[in-house]
Ligand SMILES: O=C(O)CCC(=O)C(=O)O
């Protein structure tokens with residue numbers, strides 16, 4: 001990670017924290033290589049919603065627990081649903097970033113990997129499958145810029161925030177249960193991933 005503490009930018013949503021360029025371009029390249037090597041052990045797959053609709057993103061996980069969705073619902077589990085193998089470890093660079101940015105006393109035990117390509121998006125939702133809903137959720141973006149949408153937990157007006165390659169953001173405190181999603185990617189905004197697309201890494205204390 002970067003040697004200095006990333007600069008935090010103000011946001012209009014209390015508890016939604018944003019650190020533009022938390023990872024400089026060298027750190028982004030290094031992290032992407034670590035992600036690719038983890039994905040060799042835990043290949044991306046396309047989950048379905050509990051209603052049976054395929055996600056437009058492909059997913060995998062790192063860490064003791066991984067978030068999965070299927071006909072049985074949403075949950076965390078210790079093994080890849082297709083290979084049955086344990087998830088590979090969370091890259092140390094991400095654990096260090098979690099400590100530096102969140103200051104949370106315990107490490108994350110789950111890192112969801114989302115790959116967005118083409119028209120992939122993610123509908124508005126809350127992250128609420130974790131045991132302790134006071135622990136922050138930290139998200140790191142690599143590749144094409146995402147048009148991220150965020151609004152209050154109870155519903156109501158949302159705002160959009162652009163998340164570029166290397167940006168980190170967190171749902172904390174009053175924004176922990178904020179509704180959020182990804183409307184679309186800005187195609188061609190980054191050259192980090194050959195062929196375009198975006199990798200999002202979401203660190204959580206799940207279990
Ligand atoms: O891709 C993103 O920036 C958000 C991902 C997300 O909200 C999730 O996986 O729960």
Ligand SMILES: [Fe+2]
Pocket residue numbers: 125126127180
């Ligand atoms: Fe989410």
